[in-house]
Amino acid sequence: MDTDLGPTGTETLCDVCTTELDRVSKVGRLADRELDLLRQPKRRINVNIPIRMDDGSVEVFPSFRIQYNTARGPTKGGIRYHPSVNADEVDELAFLMSLKCAVANIPFGGAKGGIQVDPSRLSEGELERLSRAYINEYHRNIGPETDIPAPDVNTDGRIMAWMRDEYESITGGQAPGVITGKPVELGGSEGREYATSLGGAVILDEFVDEVEMTRERTTVAVQGFGNVGSYLAKFLHERGYDVVAVSNVDGGIHDSSGIDMPALFDAYESSDDLFEFGAAEITNADLLTLDVDVLIPAAIENQITEANMAEVQADAVLEMANGPTTSRADEHLTERGIPVIPDILANAGGVTASYFEWVQNTTNEYWTEERVREKLATQLREAFADLREIKVASETTRTWREAAYTRAVESVLQAEAYRGNVARADAERSD
Numbered sequence: 001m002d003t004d005l006g007p008t009g010t011e012t013l014c015d016v017c018t019t020e021l022d023r024v025s026k027v028g029r030l031a032d033r034e035l036d037l038l039r040q041p042k043r044r045i046n047v048n049i050p051i052r053m054d055d056g057s058v059e060v061f062p063s064f065r066i067q068y069n070t071a072r073g074p075t076k077g078g079i080r081y082h083p084s085v086n087a088d089e090v091d092e093l094a095f096l097m098s099l100k101c102a103v104a105n106i107p108f109g110g111a112k113g114g115i116q117v118d119p120s121r122l123s124e125g126e127l128e129r130l131s132r133a134y135i136n137e138y139h140r141n142i143g144p145e146t147d148i149p150a151p152d153v154n155t156d157g158r159i160m161a162w163m164r165d166e167y168e169s170i171t172g173g174q175a176p177g178v179i180t181g182k183p184v185e186l187g188g189s190e191g192r193e194y195a196t197s198l199g200g201a202v203i204l205d206e207f208v209d210e211v212e213m214t215r216e217r218t219t220v221a222v223q224g225f226g227n228v229g230s231y232l233a234k235f236l237h238e239r240g241y242d243v244v245a246v247s248n249v250d251g252g253i254h255d256s257s258g259i260d261m262p263a264l265f266d267a268y269e270s271s272d273d274l275f276e277f278g279a280a281e282i283t284n285a286d287l288l289t290l291d292v293d294v295l296i297p298a299a300i301e302n303q304i305t306e307a308n309m310a311e312v313q314a315d316a317v318l319e320m321a322n323g324p325t326t327s328r329a330d331e332h333l334t335e336r337g338i339p340v341i342p343d344i345l346a347n348a349g350g351v352t353a354s355y356f357e358w359v360q361n362t363t364n365e366y367w368t369e370e371r372v373r374e375k376l377a378t379q380l381r382e383a384f385a386d387l388r389e390i391k392v393a394s395e396t397t398r399t400w401r402e403a404a405y406t407r408a409v410e411s412v413l414q415a416e417a418y419r420g421n422v423a424r425a426d427a428e429r430s431d
């Protein structure tokens with residue numbers, strides 16, 4: 001199925017996206033046509049991919065690529081492998097990518113992809129066949145100037161390498177800019193592997209300065225110890241924060257005097273088991289309600305919800321995962337004066353470094369790790385400053401999320417207007 005949606009396409013945005021869009025729409029007095037453009041993806045593609053398994057049987061894996069908004073540039077966003085991935089989830093993630101690229105001020109639209117699979121069940125060969133088959137099915141829809149995938153949950157540089165190779169064997173020639181998050185030896189950027197986390201650390205530093213806290217006395221709990229959570233815990237420890245809890249899908253560990261992160265990294269590398277480290281064990285539910293300065297969901301969506309929002313004791317939330325807070329919980333935290341640094345700012349370091357990778361691929365000029373880190377920090381500090389300015393200047397903007405949506409929606413709609421897709425005259429606006 002390949003759908004260019006008209007204004008009658010179904011809406012599948014999550015409640016927090018819809019709530020925030022409605023709020024921004026009311027304040028900005030957006031026209032119906034403008035809202036339609038934001039509420040639905042431009043193109044949804046889904047393919048059931050048959051794969052021959054090692055035992056000779058054939059399994060079929062549903063897969064998706066959703067290109068949400070193309071006004072600001074080629075679409076950009078990761079590919080997720082997870083048993084529960086579905087079209088609605090990918091819609092929402094693609095919507096968030098469209099806003100995130102605008103918040104980070106990089107010239108991309110937003111997309112997201114996914115395969116409904118539990119990759120831990122697959123052999124290396126099956127994983128490679130599935131990854132290559134995904135590109136085989138979608139190669140006409142992606143490309144360095146159209147839609148550029150990247151890693152997300154359960155995907156990594158090795159998978160990006162197979163995907164680049166498959167794309168080039170189908171299309172002929174070299175096309176390093178078709179995908180980002182590649183290994184450095186294959187045209188990847190220095191620093192991309194940890195950029196989401198480094199970006200999160202830069203944003204948290206800015207926030208801590210803003211509210212006049214000091215890093216040294218700031219305790220943090222990080223849910224998720226994958227690419228984003230583990231590097232973030234490391235960076236925050238190096239910057240002087242006290243990382244008191246971390247977790248993976250099986251649960252977590254807690255030490256109120258601060259976890260020795262280098263020692264944990266060494267232990268985890270060999271055991272792949274947080275519990276073997278010997279610190280007190282906690283559940284993911286416990287972690288989310290710990291009495292810490294900053295709670296950092298860095299795993300999957302819908303973690304702070306109506307069920308646990310009243311028990312959240314943190315003084316602030318840094319959303320490193322996409323969509324970890326539901327709308328009701330977001331409102332509740334706001335009422336209690338707990339600031340939430342939204343996903344589309346907090347985790348924008350990943351796509352920003354992906355943009356740098358794409359620029360390097362396009363110019364064939366490669367940068368040092370130091371240059372990437374400096375440029376990343378500058379870009380994210382500017383993004384934070386832009387949102388602070390909106391918050392300070394506006395009497396109605398209460399939260400960082402509202403500021404981020406305000407900035408992103410304005411930027412996307414300006415681009416749509418310059419393309420002639422919407423008229424931005426007051427006469428067009430509905431009340």
Ligand SMILES: NC(=O)C1=CN([C@@H]2O[C@H](COP(=O)(O)OP(=O)(O)OC[C@H]3O[C@@H](n4cnc5c(N)ncnc54)[C@H](OP(=O)(O)O)[C@@H]3O)[C@@H](O)[C@H]2O)C=CC1
Nearest residue numbers: 152153154196224225226227228248249299321322347350
């Ligand atoms: N990778 C990137 O560049 C970017 C990622 N993000 C977002 O960050 C989040 C994490 O992504 P990433 O680190 O790449 O993914 P990974 O697959 O590398 O890691 C995910 C982590 O979350 C844990 N986890 C999975 N399910 C649960 C659960 N139900 N409860 C608690 N923990 C769970 C996993 O545990 P286990 O290790 O045991 O499997 C793992 O530690 C996602 O929301 C992603 O969309 C956002 C921007 C960029």
Ligand SMILES: O=C(O)CCC(=O)C(=O)O
Nearest residue numbers: 077078150152350351354
């Ligand atoms: O690096 C990218 O292009 C996208 C990363 C991503 O999927 C995300 O920010 O959620």
